[in-house]
Amino acid sequence: MFFTKKTIAIIFSLSIAGIFSLLLMHNASASPLIKAGLKKSIIADTNIKTNGKYTFMRCNALKKKPFDKKNPKKKLLIIGDSHGCDFLNEIRENNFLQNYQIRMRYIPYQCQPVLNGKSGKFVEPKDKALCANEARTDSLMQAKEQMSEADVIIFAARWKLSTARVLPFTIKHLRLSPHQKIIVIGSKSFGKITARRYMSMSREELSKIKNPVDSEVQKINAILRKRITGRLAFVDQTRLLCGSDTACPIFTKNLHLISYDGWHLTQAGARYMGKILFQKSILGKL
Numbered sequence: 001m002f003f004t005k006k007t008i009a010i011i012f013s014l015s016i017a018g019i020f021s022l023l024l025m026h027n028a029s030a031s032p033l034i035k036a037g038l039k040k041s042i043i044a045d046t047n048i049k050t051n052g053k054y055t056f057m058r059c060n061a062l063k064k065k066p067f068d069k070k071n072p073k074k075k076l077l078i079i080g081d082s083h084g085c086d087f088l089n090e091i092r093e094n095n096f097l098q099n100y101q102i103r104m105r106y107i108p109y110q111c112q113p114v115l116n117g118k119s120g121k122f123v124e125p126k127d128k129a130l131c132a133n134e135a136r137t138d139s140l141m142q143a144k145e146q147m148s149e150a151d152v153i154i155f156a157a158r159w160k161l162s163t164a165r166v167l168p169f170t171i172k173h174l175r176l177s178p179h180q181k182i183i184v185i186g187s188k189s190f191g192k193i194t195a196r197r198y199m200s201m202s203r204e205e206l207s208k209i210k211n212p213v214d215s216e217v218q219k220i221n222a223i224l225r226k227r228i229t230g231r232l233a234f235v236d237q238t239r240l241l242c243g244s245d246t247a248c249p250i251f252t253k254n255l256h257l258i259s260y261d262g263w264h265l266t267q268a269g270a271r272y273m274g275k276i277l278f279q280k281s282i283l284g285k286l
Helices: 005-045 048-062 082-093 116-122 125-132 140-149 161-173 203-208 215-227 237-242 267-280
Strands: 074-080 100-106 152-156 181-185 210-212 232-235 247-249
Touching: 048 082, 048 100, 074 082, 074 140, 082 100, 082 152, 082 267, 100 140, 116 161, 161 215, 215 237, 237 247, 237 267
Parallel strands: 074 100, 074 152, 152 181, 181 232
Antiparallel strands: 210 247
């Protein structure tokens, strides 16, 4: 059978049109599945109860747990609140620091890592009973003996302005040994997390969202950046993750929320943030 050039051109154009139509049909049918998957992910990432349990799961297992003196691994002590628990999750989700025994001294946000004799002015009146109860809460004084055993001490907390201002003096008065590495992790914030808003947005829109960093967190990090010097190392996690002091992405590259409540990390967020901090700071040299 013989076809003219004009006939061949018509057949070719019809074939291309048919393929294009099939691709459109495929994308149209796939789109709801992608959207449904994203919605499911966002719902899971903003579940406060489930994610709250995740925040404290590893942390609770290590609270006040002594170092194993027969274990030849180096000793690392994390001192802080729920943000310290976040940092522990960043380590564990990425299998970092396998050459360390890691332990936790949990000091609630209300109580702050401050010396007992001066803690009164850093603690709200309504929280004084909680912070004075040594059976329920920890403190730097309770942790002092374990601190003396650690090779590395990492302070990771949601700092208050008043605590941040005196932190270098607090650490100085702990009289830690010169051979011990001391690292301070800065504050973090991801703004208001609004699941309902995100569900109506496209993948491209979600990837571009940046929330403002809490103004107090900005002030606290500015103080720590200036005052944590000398033998003390500062890890400015807001700058490292966000590339800015004022605004921060709230989704990972795979479009999982980094934080479920604006302060604490999801599992995906811990994995994502941990990789960045250990790649771009002194943490990667431990």
